[in-house]
Amino acid sequence: MARALITGITGQDGLYLAELLLSKGYEVYGLMRGQNNPKRALLEETVPDVKILTGDLTDLSSLLRALNASQPDEFYNLGAISFVAYSWENAHLTSEVTGMGVLNALEAVRLYEGTTGKQVRFYQASSSEMFGKVQQVPQNEDTLLWPRSPYGVAKVYGHYMTINYRESYGMHASSGVLFNHESPRRGPEFVTRKVSQAVARIHLGLQDELVLGNLDARRDWGFAGDYVEAMWLMLQQDEADDYVISTGETHTIRALLDAAFGAVGVEDWSGFVRQDPAFMRPAEVDLLIGDSAKAERKLGWKPKVSFTELVTMMVESDLAEQKKLAGLS
Structure with missing residues (x-):
């Protein structure tokens, strides 16, 4: 073994x-x-x-x-x-x-x-x-x-x-x-989980707004x-x-918000999101996108879960968790 x-x-x-x-x-x-x-x-x-x-x-x-x-x-x-x-x-x-x-x-x-x-x-x-x-x-x-x-x-x-x-x-x-x-196991201090958790709470009427920093930063x-x-x-x-x-695809925080709010049927999220300079990084990393051709060639590895599938998975997980915490059926 x-x-x-x-x-x-x-x-x-x-x-x-x-x-x-x-x-x-x-x-x-x-x-x-x-x-x-x-x-x-x-x-x-x-x-x-x-x-x-x-x-x-x-x-x-x-x-x-x-x-x-x-x-x-x-x-x-x-x-x-x-x-x-x-x-x-x-x-x-x-x-x-x-x-x-x-x-x-x-x-x-x-x-x-x-x-x-x-x-x-x-x-x-x-x-x-x-x-x-x-x-x-x-x-x-x-x-x-x-x-x-x-x-x-x-x-x-x-x-x-x-x-x-x-x-x-x-x-x-x-x-x-x-x-x-x-993933749904990501800590709530990370922006993806912060977003998915907030969207779930806003949808359930447990939270009014989501406060973020730079909405134009792009990530893979x-x-x-x-x-x-x-x-x-x-x-x-x-x-x-x-x-x-990596996935070889890049998305902005705005696209993350589109996918997350879209998972609960909200097309225009502008009324729920507020920017605060306190959440801006002292030195921002604006564009990260990876080329994992070597991993595909040598390891035979490719990502299976798409960006939208990932965000939807996280929102659905947080909806279930927040319902349970709030005692909602």
Whole structure:
């Protein structure tokens, strides 16, 4: 039975990846910070077969203990402080977890391999935010990185450190440069879930308006459930490499609003949405669109869920959740 260790197990990607690996017969271990983690109950309810280990990306010794306990064939490093807006408020912590945490994970794997003689295939969750001030459209594996947030800078550090460990130590270490990927499991602080949740509440009469920042920012949005399959496929290759994972389509926040309000039969949403400069980024990333031709060619991977299907899925999920919370039939 193959074994996998996942950091960031309580995030949307961690949950979808755990489900995928369990369906393939893996023994799955999830690394979680702290004994009283508020997301532990969600993890145990969603994927009860995952074996939970405690540890922290900022603590190398805890990562070594987790490796010794799980003895994994594959290590998926999904753990990060991943909310971009927060990274300006706490750049140091973001750098420690999202950047240095990757170095700790890689070093722990290197030391574990050295003492056990067992190869661990390593996946690093890189991000399209690394492209930032984009230097070419669309972006592929060879596009110059120009991050525009502390989060993006930290992800660039982890990305290049993964390449360095692959080249320096011969580790099977791959990076997936994933463009924006969403799901009903996305945190409500992210704009897609903020929109889907607000649309559901407005439709049910529980909320009057939705306040957003830049409505013209464009993103390449896909379904997280599709993207975790790409992660797994990367670690099944004979040679480690880096891959852009995207839909190749771009949509504005306005198009997101069109799709979300359209899911509840509202064509003109202007009366429900208000812009507030407080939600504008200090340095905006205006256009992200990925070219995942390499992943399609080498991994045989293509996204399955369309943009409209994704947004509709999220709105319908939030409608059900909000009805339940409000005690509506």
